Amino acid sequence: MSEAPSVAARPGSRNLVEVVLRLRxxxxxxxxxxxxxxxGLATDRFLSVQNLTTVASSAAILAIxxxxxxxxxxxxxxxxxxxxxxGLVAYLTADWAATHPGITPVEVVAIPLMIGTVxxxxxxxxxxxxxxxxxxxxxxxxxxxxxxxYIYAHGQEVTSSRLxxxxxxxxxxxxxxxxxxxxxxxxIVAVVAWLLxxxxxxxxxxxxxxxxxxxxxxxxxxxxxxxxxxxxxGFLCGIAGLLYAARVGxxxxxxxxxxxxxxxxxxxxxxxxxxxxxxxxxxxxxGAVVLATIDNGLVLLRVPEFWRMFIQGAAIVAAVAVDAxxxxxxxxxxxxxxx
Amino acid sequence: xxxxAAEPVIPAPILLLRRIGKSxxxxxxxxxxxxxxxxxxxxxxxxxxxxxxxTLVKIITGLEEADEGEVILAGRAVRFRTPIxxxxxxxxxxxxxxxxxxxxxxxxxxxxxxxxxGWFGTVDRRAMIDTAREHLxxxxxxxxxKRTVAxxxxxxHQFVEIARALSSDVRVLILDEPTSALTPTEAxxxxxxxxxxxxxxxxxxxxxHRLEEIEAMCDDVTVLRDRxxxxxxxxxxxxxxxxxQLMVGRPLEALFARRERPTIGEDVLRVEHxxxxxxxxxxxxxxxxxxxxxxxxxxGAGRSEIAQTLFGITPPTAGxxxxxxxxxxxxxxxxxxxxxLAYLPEDRDRDGLIMPETITHNITLPIxxxxxxxxxxxxxxxxxxxxxxxxxxxxxxPSVETIVSALSGGNRQKVAFAKWLATEPVALILDEPTxxxxxxxxxxxxxxxxxxxxxxxAVLLISSDLPELLAMSDRILxxxxxxxxxxxxxxxxTQESVMMAAARQRGGKR
Numbered sequence: 001m002s003e004a005p006s007v008a009a010r011p012g013s014r015n016l017v018e019v020v021l022r023l024r025x026x027x028x029x030x031x032x033x034x035x036x037x038x039x040g041l042a043t044d045r046f047l048s049v050q051n052l053t054t055v056a057s058s059a060a061i062l063a064i065x066x067x068x069x070x071x072x073x074x075x076x077x078x079x080x081x082x083x084x085x086x087g088l089v090a091y092l093t094a095d096w097a098a099t100h101p102g103i104t105p106v107e108v109v110a111i112p113l114m115i116g117t118v119x120x121x122x123x124x125x126x127x128x129x130x131x132x133x134x135x136x137x138x139x140x141x142x143x144x145x146x147x148x149x150y151i152y153a154h155g156q157e158v159t160s161s162r163l164x165x166x167x168x169x170x171x172x173x174x175x176x177x178x179x180x181x182x183x184x185x186x187x188i189v190a191v192v193a194w195l196l197x198x199x200x201x202x203x204x205x206x207x208x209x210x211x212x213x214x215x216x217x218x219x220x221x222x223x224x225x226x227x228x229x230x231x232x233x234g235f236l237c238g239i240a241g242l243l244y245a246a247r248v249g250x251x252x253x254x255x256x257x258x259x260x261x262x263x264x265x266x267x268x269x270x271x272x273x274x275x276x277x278x279x280x281x282x283x284x285x286x287g288a289v290v291l292a293t294i295d296n297g298l299v300l301l302r303v304p305e306f307w308r309m310f311i312q313g314a315a316i317v318a319a320v321a322v323d324a325x326x327x328x329x330x331x332x333x334x335x336x337x338x339x
Numbered sequence: 340x341x342x343x344a345a346e347p348v349i350p351a352p353i354l355l356l357r358r359i360g361k362s363x364x365x366x367x368x369x370x371x372x373x374x375x376x377x378x379x380x381x382x383x384x385x386x387x388x389x390x391x392x393x394t395l396v397k398i399i400t401g402l403e404e405a406d407e408g409e410v411i412l413a414g415r416a417v418r419f420r421t422p423i424x425x426x427x428x429x430x431x432x433x434x435x436x437x438x439x440x441x442x443x444x445x446x447x448x449x450x451x452x453x454x455x456x457g458w459f460g461t462v463d464r465r466a467m468i469d470t471a472r473e474h475l476x477x478x479x480x481x482x483x484x485k486r487t488v489a490x491x492x493x494x495x496h497q498f499v500e501i502a503r504a505l506s507s508d509v510r511v512l513i514l515d516e517p518t519s520a521l522t523p524t525e526a527x528x529x530x531x532x533x534x535x536x537x538x539x540x541x542x543x544x545x546x547x548h549r550l551e552e553i554e555a556m557c558d559d560v561t562v563l564r565d566r567x568x569x570x571x572x573x574x575x576x577x578x579x580x581x582x583x584q585l586m587v588g589r590p591l592e593a594l595f596a597r598r599e600r601p602t603i604g605e606d607v608l609r610v611e612h613x614x615x616x617x618x619x620x621x622x623x624x625x626x627x628x629x630x631x632x633x634x635x636x637x638x639g640a641g642r643s644e645i646a647q648t649l650f651g652i653t654p655p656t657a658g659x660x661x662x663x664x665x666x667x668x669x670x671x672x673x674x675x676x677x678x679x680l681a682y683l684p685e686d687r688d689r690d691g692l693i694m695p696e697t698i699t700h701n702i703t704l705p706i707x708x709x710x711x712x713x714x715x716x717x718x719x720x721x722x723x724x725x726x727x728x729x730x731x732x733x734x735x736x737p738s739v740e741t742i743v744s745a746l747s748g749g750n751r752q753k754v755a756f757a758k759w760l761a762t763e764p765v766a767l768i769l770d771e772p773t774x775x776x777x778x779x780x781x782x783x784x785x786x787x788x789x790x791x792x793x794x795x796x797a798v799l800l801i802s803s804d805l806p807e808l809l810a811m812s813d814r815i816l817x818x819x820x821x822x823x824x825x826x827x828x829x830x831x832x833t834q835e836s837v838m839m840a841a842a843r844q845r846g847g848k849r
Binding site: 198199202203204206207209211213214215216217218219220221277 | 401422423424425426434437438439440441447451452454456460461462490576754
C-alpha cells in the first residue's frame with residue numbers, strides 16, 4: 001500500500017479552523033458595523049446619538065441574559081428557562097419592594113441574586129446530577145417557574161407607583177452622558193468574561209463542552225462543572241431580572257416572556273457554538289447588540305411587527321448553520337477519521 | 340536465593356499489581372493479575388482483543404475501581420478514584436485515540452488540572468505557556484503552545500498527550516497502542532521519546548499489538564489471555580513464536596467442535612478488487628454456498644469496514660460485488676437485504692438491536708412490509724413469527740414481549756440472529772458474533788452458525804477469537820492494514836500462522 005496518507009498533509013484546513021475559532025467575535029463586530037451602515041443609509045434617524053443610546057439600552061439587559069445562556073451553551077447544554085427565571089425574579093423582587101417600603105438598596109440587589117442562584121441550582125441539579133437532557137429539564141422548569149409566577153401573582157401586576165422611586169430612577173441616571181444601565185451591563189459582561197478567561201473554572205467549562213469523553217478520561221468532574229454553569233446562569237438571570245423590573249417599572253407576570261429565544265439567538269449569533277466548547281460571553285453580548293440593532297432598524301424602517309419574529313428566527317437558523325459547518329470542520333480536523 | 344547480588348542490577352519495582360480482579364455485573368473483566376513494573380524499563384503488555392488490557396489500564400489510572408487486589412506504588416498501597424489523583428501520584432496514560440480538548444490551546448490542554456496560579460488564584464498564562472513549551476521540547480516537538488488543538492494531526496495529538504503526561508512528574512507512563520494511527524516515521528519519533536524517558540528512569544507500560552514493537556522496545560513482557568494473567572517474562576526470554584503461543588495458547592477445546600466435512604456449492608458472494616479509499620484496498624475473495632469463510636486480523640485492520648461496505652453502509656470506491664451471479668453495486672443496507680445479504684454488526688447493542696424495544700419488535704423490524712396488510716402490521720402474525728424464531732434460536736426469555744435490554748449478552752445475540760435471518764438471506768456476514776458473551780452461549784452460537792451453513796447459507800465470519808476462527812472456518816482470510824495478506828485452507832491454518840500474518844509489519848506485505 002502507498003504510505004499512509006501523511007497526517008501533516010492538511011495545512012490548509014488546520015489554519016482555517018484556527019482562524020475561524022479565533023476570529024468569530026471579530027466577524028460579529030464586522031457584521032454589526034455593516035448592519036449599522038446599512039440602516040444608516042436606509043434611514044437618517046438610525047445613526048443619531050439618541051437612537052444609538054436607545055439601541056444600547058435595549059441591548060443592555062439582553063446582553064446579560066445572553067452571557068448567562070452562553071455559559072451553559074459552552075458546556076454543551078442549554079437553558080430555555082432563562083426568560084422564566086428573569087420573570088420570577090423580577091416579580092418576587094418587585095412584590096417584596098412594594099410590600100416593604102423601608103427596603104434598602106442592598107436588599108433590592110441581594111434578593112434577586114439569591115433567588116436567581118437558587119433557580120439556576122435547581123436546573124443544575126436536574127441536568128448535571130439528575131442526568132435529564134438539558135432541553136427537557138429546562139423546558140420543564142421554564143413552565144414551572146412561569147407557572148409559579150402566575151400562582152403567586154394571582155394575575156396582579158406590581159405597578160411602578162408601588163415601587164420605591166429611587167429603584168426606578170437609578171437605572172435612568174446617567175454618568176458622563178451614558179445611562180447607568182448600559183455601564184452596568186458592560187461592567188457585568190466584562191467581569192464575567194474576565195473570570196472565565198482568568199480562572200481555571202473557565203478552562204474546565206470549555207473542556208467539558210469541548211470533549212466530554214476526554215474530560216472523563218482526564219478525570220474532570222463534568223457534573224460539578226455543568227452544575228455551576230447553571231448556577232452562574234441563574235445568578236446572571238437574577239441580575240437581568242432586577243434590571244428589567246427597574247427599567248419597565250410595572251412588573252407583569254409575563255415579564256421577559258420569550259427571552260429564552262432571544263438570549264439563545266444572541267449567543268449563537270455572537271459565535272457561541274451550540275455543540276459546546278467554543279465562543280465567548282463577549283461574543284454573546286455582541287450578539288445581543290446585533291439583535292437589538294436589527295429590531296431597532298426594522299422599527300425605524302416601519303417593517304410590520306409580524307416580520308420581526310420571522311427575521312429573528314432566520315438570523316438564528318443562519319447562525320446555527322454556520323456553527324454546524326465550523327463544528328464539522330473541527331471534528332474532521334481532530335482525527336475524526338482514523339484508519 | 341543466594342545469587343541475588345550476582346545478577347545484573349534490576350531496579351526495585353515502582354509499581355506492583357497484586358491479584359487484581361474486576362467484574363462488571365456477572366461478567367468477569369479481569370482475574371488475578373499480578374506483575375511488577377520497574378523504573379527505567381519498558382514493560383510490554385500484550386494479549387488478544389478483549390484479553391483485559393484496557394480494563395487493567397483503567398484500574399491503574401483510577402477510571403475504574405478494582406474489586407479485588409492491590410495496586411502498590413512506591414511501597415504504598417494506593418486506590419485512585421480519579422485519573423487526576425493517579426496523575427498527582429505520577430501515573431499517567433496516553434490512549435490510542437486522542438483524548439484532548441480540541442477547542443482549547445495546546446498549553447491549556449497540557450496544564451489542564453494543574454494550572455499554574457498567579458494573582459488571586461487566576462491562571463498564570465505566561466507560566467502556563469512556558470511550561471507547555473518546555474514539556475513539548477522534552478518530547479522533541481516545537482509546536483506553538485498557543486495554537487488550538489483542533490487541526491493538529493494525530494501524531495501531534497499524541498505528542499501533546501505525552502507532554503501533558505510529563506507535566507505531572509510522571510513516574511509510570513502508560514501508552515495504550517500509541518502507534519496504531521501513526522506512520523512508521525512518526526512511530527519511530529515517538530519511540531525515541533519513549534526511550535529517552537526510560538533512560539531518565541520513568542517506568543513505561545507499553546500496550547501494543549505489533550510484535551516487532553515488543554522486540555524493539557520492551558525489557559519485560561506481560562501476557563494476558565481471557566482476562567487472566569498468563570506470564571510475565573524478561574523480553575530476552577521470549578521470541579515471537581513463543582509470545583504468540585502465550586497470547587493464543589488455548590488448546591482447541593472440545594467447545595469449539597469442528598464442523599463435519601461440509602458440502603460446499605457454488606459461489607454465492609464474490610468480491611472482486613473491492614476498495615474504499617484510505618480504508619482498504621483491492622480485496623478479492625468469494626464465499627460459496629454452505630461454506631464458512633473466516634476473516635481474521637487485528638482490530639483496526641479494516642475487516643468491519645469491508646463488511647460494512649459489502650452491506651452498503653459505506654459504498655465502495657472501486658471493485659465489484661456479485662451476489663448469486665448477479666452484479667450489485669452496494670448502495671444501502673436496504674438494497675443489500677433485498678438482494679439476500681444480511682450483516683450482524685459487531686456492536687450489536689449499538690448497531691444491531693433496538694434496546695428499549697421488545698424481542699418481537701426487534702425481530703420483525705426488517706420485514707415489517709411483508710408482515711403488513713395494506714400497511715397495517717399484522718400483530719398476531721408478528722408475534723407468531725417472533726415466537727417461532729425465539730424457539731429456533733433458543734432465546735431464553737419469559738416472553739417475546741420482553742424488552743431486549745433485559746436479556747443477557749448471549750440472548751441478545753440470538754435475537755440479533757433471529758432478526759436478520761427472518762429476512763431469509765442467502766449470504767450472511769457475522770462480525771465478532773461471540774464478542775462479549777459467555778462460554779455457554781458461545782457454543783450455542785457456534786452450533787447455530789454451523790447449522791445455517793449446513794442449510795446452504797454462505798457465511799463470512801469475522802472474528803478476533805483465533806480458536807473460534809480456526810474451528811469454525813472452512814477457509815481463513817487474513818486482513819492486515821486494509822489488504823488481504825493471506826489465505827489459509829482449513830487444514831493449513833494454525834493459531835500461530837494466522838497471528839503472524841495478521842501482525843505483519845506495515846509495508847511488509849507484497
